[in-house]
Amino acid sequence: MTLKLGCIADDFTGGTDLANNLVRAGMRTVQVIGVPDAASPAPSADAVVVALKSRTAPVAEAVAQSVAAARWLRAQGAAQIYFKVCSTFDSTPQGNIGPVAEALMDELGADFVVITPAFPENGRTVFKGHLFVGDLLLSDSSMRHHPLTPMTDASLVRVMQAQLDPTRGRRVGLIDYRCVAQGAAAIVQRIDALLAEGVALAVVDALNDDDLRQLARASADLPLVVAGSGLAIGIPALHGLAGNAQAAQLPPAGGARAVVSGSCSAATNAQVAAFMAAGGAAFAVDPLQLAAGRPVVEQAMAWARPLLGRGPVLVHATAEPAAVREVQERLGADKAGALVEHALSRIAVGLAEAGVGQLIVAGGETSGACVQALGITHLRIGPQIDPGVPWCHAGAPARPTALHLALKSGNFGGTDFFTRAFEVLS
Numbered sequence: 244m245t246l247k248l249g250c251i252a253d254d255f256t257g258g259t260d261l262a263n264n265l266v267r268a269g270m271r272t273v274q275v276i277g278v279p280d281a282a283s284p285a286p287s288a289d290a291v292v293v294a295l296k297s298r299t300a301p302v303a304e305a306v307a308q309s310v311a312a313a314r315w316l317r318a319q320g321a322a323q324i325y326f327k328v329c330s331t332f333d334s335t336p337q338g339n340i341g342p343v344a345e346a347l348m349d350e351l352g353a354d355f356v357v358i359t360p361a362f363p364e365n366g367r368t369v370f371k372g373h374l375f376v377g378d379l380l381l382s383d384s385s386m387r388h389h390p391l392t393p394m395t396d397a398s399l400v401r402v403m404q405a406q407l408d409p410t411r412g413r414r415v416g417l418i419d420y421r422c423v424a425q426g427a428a429a430i431v432q433r434i435d436a437l438l439a440e441g442v443a444l445a446v447v448d449a450l451n452d453d454d455l456r457q458l459a460r461a462s463a464d465l466p467l468v469v470a471g472s473g474l475a476i477g478i479p480a481l482h483g484l485a486g487n488a489q490a491a492q493l494p495p496a497g498g499a500r501a502v503v504s505g506s507c508s509a510a511t512n513a514q515v516a517a518f519m520a521a522g523g524a525a526f527a528v529d530p531l532q533l534a535a536g537r538p539v540v541e542q543a544m545a546w547a548r549p550l551l552g553r554g555p556v557l558v559h560a561t562a563e564p565a566a567v568r569e570v571q572e573r574l575g576a577d578k579a580g581a582l583v584e585h586a587l588s589r590i591a592v593g594l595a596e597a598g599v600g601q602l603i604v605a606g607g608e609t610s611g612a613c614v615q616a617l618g619i620t621h622l623r624i625g626p627q628i629d630p631g632v633p634w635c636h637a638g639a640p641a642r643p644t645a646l647h648l649a650l651k652s653g654n655f656g657g658t659d660f661f662t663r664a665f666e667v668l669s
């Protein structure tokens with residue numbers, strides 16, 4: 244099977260979100276964790292997503308990993324590279340979206356790049372270069388309180404321009420909704436016009452799925468696209484593929500059910516509350532107890548073991564913004580995040596060893612930490628639970644028992660996600 248599309252995701256849940264859209268549109272997709280060895284052959288799939296944990300890594304590290312991923316994907320035959328970023332454009336003033344995009348442009352010899360985090364099915368739309376989350380501008384949404392990447396400016400042209408290297412002089416332009424509505428040919432024309440004006444990157448408006456399909460067609464020959472998962476819905480059709488059940492087939496699931504959550508996003512807070520309100524068993528991990536050196540991981544495991552098999556158990560550090568702020572003021576945001584991620588990833592490993600075969604992890608960074616701790620090297624992407632979140636079958640050479648995983652990024656999923664997800668699998 245020849246590789247049709249090579250993807251680089253800046254976090255693990257973002258990778259599965261992208262893979263989910265490719266699978267639904269008919270591409271068999273495998274996500275590999277980290278950059279494979281130069282000698283590793285591509286898994287048998289139409290698309291491969293190299294999932295990195297580079298969203299909040301130091302810039303140089305994010306750039307180096309992304310370039311290595313692009314090299315490996317190109318060596319496997321990928322003609323186009325899809326750099327998948329968050330649908331809320333999660334980044335800091337230093338990056339990493341801008342620096343990685345520029346490094347990939349250099350690596351791939353790309354003189355023009357389109358950028359759109361739009362994912363209308365999940366309420367992410369781009370209008371006049373401004374990102375909306377539902378009915379709110381990004382900067383008015385709950386993303387302004389994100390623990391690691393607070394987003395306080397909805398103008399993607401401005402955000403992106405500020406992340407580019409000023410000494411390189413690349414400029415960011417806009418392809419607006421009026422142009423996009425005229426279809427692929429008009430978008431190609433606009434790209435040519437922007438290139439002639441010396442613009443090298445363009446944020447592209449997209450209000451609905453058809454806008455994304457037109458953009459996918461218009462950018463089919465570009466070596467690099469920078470997008471949320473939405474643009475992926477238009478790519479399989481360009482290769483003659485259409486949605487089919489086989490693309491999402493996984494081996495049967497077994498074992499006990501558990502949820503590990505380190506996301507403090509508004510949707511996850513609601514999901515944790517709904518799970519507990521419905522009588523679900525939950526254990527709260529307190530970052531201050533972790534910082535004080537208390538054996539919180541052992542306590543969580545002692546609590547969970549006797550409950551496994553009776554119904555899903557939830558272990559979480561999920562908290563409301565005020566509580567997160569208080570913890571961050573005491574410990575520092577990075578230290579609090581790292582402590583919680585480390586503890587939750589040890590708990591995920593403990594749960595898998597205790598017989599959990601169906602595991603939901605909530606939180607992008609949290610998922611990255613758990614997948615690494617579990618020794619997972621690749622994930623085959625299966626059926627969708629909610630937009631942006633599929634079940635996956637984990638490949639972990641060192642792990643004797645099978646594990647089905649769902650990696651849920653913070654703001655995704657309906658309120659009943661933590662119970663309904665298991666019904667989708669059975």
Ligand code: ADP
Nearest residue numbers: 506508560562570580583584606607608609653
């Ligand atoms: P999301 O997908 O919602 O952004 P992430 O896992 O990517 O979730 O990010 C949440 C970050 O917040 C992680 O680094 C996590 O360890 C940290 N965190 C989780 N719970 C708390 C808490 N109670 N206080 C402070 N930080 C927390």
